[in-house]
Amino acid sequence: xxxxxxxxxxxxxxxxxxxxxxxxxxxxxxxxxxxxxxxxxxxxxxxxxxxxxxxxxxxxxxxxxxxxxxxxxxxxxxxxxxxxxxxxxxxxxxxxxxxxxxxxxxxxxxxxxxxxxxxxxxxxxxxxxxxxxxxxxxxxxxxxxxxxxxxxxxxxxxxxxxxxxxxxxxxxxxxxxxxxxxxxxxxxxxxxxxxxxxxxxxxxxxxxxxxxxxxxxxxxxxxxxxxxxxxxxxxxxxxxxxxxxxxxxxxxxxxxxxxxxxxxxxxxxxxxxxxxxxxxxxxxxxxxxxxxxxxxxxxxxxxx
Amino acid sequence: xxxxxxxxxxxxxxxxxxxxxxxxxxxxxxxxxxxxxxxxxxxxxxxxxxxxxxxxxxxxxxxxxxxxxxxxxxxxxxxxxxxxxxxxxxxxxxxxxxxxxxxxxxxxxxxxxxxxxxxxxxxxxxxxxxxxxxxxxxxxxxxxxxxxxxxxxxxxxxxxxxxxxxxxxxxxxxxxxxxxxxxxxxxxxxxxxxxxxxxxxxxxxxxxxxxxxxxxxxxxxxxxxxxxxxxxxxxxxxxxxxxxxxxxxxxxxxxxxxxxxxxxxxxxxxxxxxxxxxxxxxxxxxxxxxxxxxxxxxxxxxxxxxxxxxxxxx
Numbered sequence: 001x002x003x004x005x006x007x008x009x010x011x012x013x014x015x016x017x018x019x020x021x022x023x024x025x026x027x028x029x030x031x032x033x034x035x036x037x038x039x040x041x042x043x044x045x046x047x048x049x050x051x052x053x054x055x056x057x058x059x060x061x062x063x064x065x066x067x068x069x070x071x072x073x074x075x076x077x078x079x080x081x082x083x084x085x086x087x088x089x090x091x092x093x094x095x096x097x098x099x100x101x102x103x104x105x106x107x108x109x110x111x112x113x114x115x116x117x118x119x120x121x122x123x124x125x126x127x128x129x130x131x132x133x134x135x136x137x138x139x140x141x142x143x144x145x146x147x148x149x150x151x152x153x154x155x156x157x158x159x160x161x162x163x164x165x166x167x168x169x170x171x172x173x174x175x176x177x178x179x180x181x182x183x184x185x186x187x188x189x190x191x192x193x194x195x196x197x198x199x200x201x202x203x204x205x206x207x208x209x210x211x212x213x214x215x216x217x218x219x220x221x222x223x224x225x226x227x228x229x230x231x232x233x234x235x236x237x238x239x240x241x242x243x244x245x246x247x248x249x250x251x252x253x254x255x256x257x258x259x260x261x262x263x264x265x266x267x268x269x270x271x272x273x274x275x276x277x278x279x280x281x282x283x284x285x286x287x288x289x290x291x292x293x294x295x296x297x298x299x300x301x302x303x304x
Numbered sequence: 305x306x307x308x309x310x311x312x313x314x315x316x317x318x319x320x321x322x323x324x325x326x327x328x329x330x331x332x333x334x335x336x337x338x339x340x341x342x343x344x345x346x347x348x349x350x351x352x353x354x355x356x357x358x359x360x361x362x363x364x365x366x367x368x369x370x371x372x373x374x375x376x377x378x379x380x381x382x383x384x385x386x387x388x389x390x391x392x393x394x395x396x397x398x399x400x401x402x403x404x405x406x407x408x409x410x411x412x413x414x415x416x417x418x419x420x421x422x423x424x425x426x427x428x429x430x431x432x433x434x435x436x437x438x439x440x441x442x443x444x445x446x447x448x449x450x451x452x453x454x455x456x457x458x459x460x461x462x463x464x465x466x467x468x469x470x471x472x473x474x475x476x477x478x479x480x481x482x483x484x485x486x487x488x489x490x491x492x493x494x495x496x497x498x499x500x501x502x503x504x505x506x507x508x509x510x511x512x513x514x515x516x517x518x519x520x521x522x523x524x525x526x527x528x529x530x531x532x533x534x535x536x537x538x539x540x541x542x543x544x545x546x547x548x549x550x551x552x553x554x555x556x557x558x559x560x561x562x563x564x565x566x567x568x569x570x571x572x573x574x575x576x577x578x579x580x581x582x583x584x585x586x587x588x589x590x591x592x593x594x595x596x597x598x599x600x601x602x603x604x605x606x607x608x609x610x611x612x613x614x615x616x617x618x
Contacts, residue, residue, distance in 0.1 A: 013404035020392040094388035098354055099449065102377050103405035299356040299373055 007109075014105065014113020021083075021117050050128065057135045063144040064136050069154055069234050072129040076162045077194070077230075080122050081186045084169040086179035087114040088293070093179055097296070107293035111286065115166050122162040126155065145238040153271065154237050160275035160282070161230050165190075167285035174292040194229065201226055227270040228277060237271055305330050305488045306351070306457055311360035313346045320346040322512040323360065328490070328505070330456070333483040335503030335520075336492035337609060342509040344492040345385060348459045351490070352382040364457055378406060381450030385462040385492075389442055391435040395426060398434050398445065399452055406453035416452055424448040424478060440471030447478065458482060460491040464498055476502055500605045510613045520605075527608045530558050532601040533572040533581065538594045540568060547593050554587075556580050571601075 009015075057064055091097040100110065133151060137144055146154065169186050176182040201222050226232050306328040313321040321343040328334050336344045349355045351362055353373035362369045369376045390398060399417045408416065421427045424444045429437060437445060443463065450458060460479065464472045480502040483489055493499050499506060500520070507517035516523050537547055544562075548570065551560045556576030563569070574581060585598050 011404075013401050016390075016393060016397065016401045019397070020390065023392040095384065095386055096388040096390060098352075098382070098384055099387070099402070100405075102352065102354075102380070102382055103402060104378065104407050105405045299350075299353050299370065 008112050009116070012109045012113050014109055015116065017113050018117035018120070021121075050132075053132050054135060057132055057139050061139045062136075063140050065133055065144045065146050065151070066234070066238070068129055068132050068136065069158070070231075072126060073158060073161070073230055073234060075125060076122055076158060077165065077190065079125065080118060080162050080165045081169040081183075081190065083118045083121065084115070084166055085173055085183045085186055087118075087170060088173040088296075089176050089179045089182045090173075092177055101297040107290050107297060110293055111170065111289055115170055119163065119166055122166070123159070126159060126162075130155070150237045153275075154234055157230065157233050157271070157275040157278070160278035164278040164282040164285070167282040167289065171285040171289040171292065174289050174296065194231070197225060198229060198231075224270070228274055233271050233274050305332075306362075306364050306490070308347075308351070308362040309360055311347065311350060311362055312358050313343070313350060313355065314358045319512045321350070321357075324514045326507065326514075326517065328488050330486045330488055331483055332505055333479065333489045333491065333503045335499035335506040336490060336509060337494070337499060337506055337605070338492075338509035339494055339613070341511075342494075343512040344509055345461055347509075348382070348461045348490060348492060351457075352380060352459050353377055354382075378453055379456050381453070381455035381458045383446050383450050383458070383460045383463055385465060387446050389434045389445065391433070393434055394431050395434060395437070395445060396421070396430045399448060402449045403452040408453070416454075420448045420451050423451065423481070425474065438471075440467050440474070443467060443471070443475065444478070447475070451482075456487060458487050458489045458491075460489065462493055463491060464493065464495070472498065506605070508609060508612050515612045516608075524605075524608055527611050530573040530575045531581070533574045533584075533598065534569060534601050535572060535588075535598050536567075536569045536596045538568065538596055543593075544568065547588070550588065550591055550593070554584060556584070 053064075053068075086093075088097075091100060137148075137151075168189070169182070172185050172189075173179070173182045176185065204222075227236070306326065308324050308326045311321060311324040311326075312319070324343075324347055326334070336347070338344050346355065350357050351364070351369060353369050353376050356370055364376050364379050367375050367379070390401070393401070396417055399420060400413055403413045403416055404410075418427075421430055424447055426441065426444055426448060429441060434442070434445065443466075447460070447463065450460075458479075463479070464475045467475065476498065479489060479491060483502065483504075491499065491503065503520060505518060506520055506523060508515045508523075516526065535547075535551075537544065539547060548560055548562055551557055551570065551572055556574055557572055558575050559573040561571040561573075563571070574584070576584070581600070585595070588595055588598075
């Protein structure tokens with residue numbers, strides 16, 4: 001087991017992808033590489049903004065946690081698919097795929113190699129965002145919209161969201177021949193889920209909080225899908241979240257109230273399930289990607 | 305080493321490869337000649353386990369390429385006609401990646417890379433970024449990549465296409481060197497002189513059919529039964545006339561051509577054996593002719609190709 005994991009993660013030749021990715025933004029030269037002065041400007045801007053944010057939190061002592069989480073969510077949603085959409089389809093476009101499948105690399109090694117540094121990058125970004133979050137808590141003497149517990153839940157949910165996005169994008173990339181097509185599929189799906197779905201729920205006046213008895217199936221489904229939305233989760237897990245009930249639809253209630261003390265306490269509501277739903281979907285995407293990679297590695301895989 | 309039996313590939317109504325039979329041994333360099341669209345790439349891809357034949361069978365080292373593609377792959381090195389390389393990595397890293405992907409012992413990887421770099425004359429470029437290499441060097445790098453796992457069979461699809469003459473000569477030498485190492489090599493090209501120098505066997509393909517295949521000499525004999533002898537002499541005038549007459553009188557000589565512009569050189573179509581050829585030379589000298597040179601002209605694959613093929617495409 002230990003040896004298999006070592007082979008998959010440490011001894012995996014596909015980890016060269018990490019080296020390539022790092023070089024693309026730093027030392028290497030060539031047509032496919034980001035020009036050095038551009039990468040310096042980019043990193044300079046990002047570092048400047050980051051330092052400014054830390055300074056502003058300390059100077060103004062305001063609760064910026066929701067804003068930081070929003071930023072984190074938006075960046076993860078852009079960065080992860082943006083770095084993965086061409087990972088397999090790009091190999092086929094660049095005519096390197098045939099060479100790859102003729103080696104002894106297993107589909108699992110290819111998948112891990114492709115996904116590892118991208119998720120690593122997402123985690124690093126989350127860690128970078130953790131510093132201003134801690135700072136904003138300290139600067140406001142913990143008078144923020146989020147308790148520590150809630151904050152950890154949101155972070156976990158965002159990590160799960162990034163994992164799901166990564167595996168979904170990889171699956172799409174392994175299912176298409178052209179990077180442009182995989183990018184458009186992923187973009188359309190994200191647009192549909194993140195923007196169109198809430199819009200339609202609003203248009204059809206589906207009450208996403210189900211604050212009355214006897215919801216229809218459509219209302220229940222609408223509410224369920226809305227609660228899967230990362231933005232819903234980010235906003236729902238604040239201390240101004242939903243008032244508690246003890247009915248069956250408590251599944252959709254993120255907080256429950258201690259009837260004796262009257263304080264909000266975390267409950268096993270939908271938001272506790274959301275990360276696990278993301279991770280389950282990610283698991284399904286991994287299985288589907290492995291199947292696709294196995295098929296692509298067989299003779300005629302590209303023809304089918 | 306490499307055997308195909310009635311190998312056939314169709315794409316809908318199009319018959320790309322129609323019942324090819326080949327038998328190659330270690331050290332054979334088989335030149336696949338044919339116009340674009342003849343079916344060379346489809347044949348090579350079937351042998352490389354990248355596409356499945358519609359019917360027929362192919363084995364490499366006794367292993368069926370269709371039934372056991374994963375077992376066959378370590379035995380082959382495949383260089384496609386159009387290939388890509390990973391950018392943002394160095395030459396040695398690129399080779400190390402492919403070497404590691406074939407799972408050899410970790411400690412031997414450095415040695416393998418050094419050997420392959422030396423074989424392909426890329427040692428000096430060891431630390432260069434792949435994308436900075438010229439097209440010819442990338443071609444050599446691609447070939448080096450095919451060699452890191454020491455395959456028994458090399459499938460090279462148009463390895464010299466798009467290269468300048470010097471790079472083309474380098475690739476040819478390299479392939480000849482690999483053949484001498486005992487590897488079975490299939491190399492396809494539509495440029496005939498490219499293959500004539502170093503292939504010991506050739507196959508001419510057109511519209512999916514393998515029209516002829518076998519030893520270069522045998523095929524040339526089949527298609528062109530007479531040898532072309534080039535005789536140059538110092539003589540002119542009547543003495544030259546006498547030489548032409550003497551040559552025409554010989555029983556094994558089919559035709560004598562003299563081009564006055566070709567500086568006293570006579571072209572002789574000779575159907576005798578090598579012994580007859582030696583005898584002819586001896587008799588000419590004995591008859592007092594001043595012969596400067598007497599040689600069989602190099603095998604002209606172009607002629608063979610033109611006679612065998614019809615020029616039709618699918």
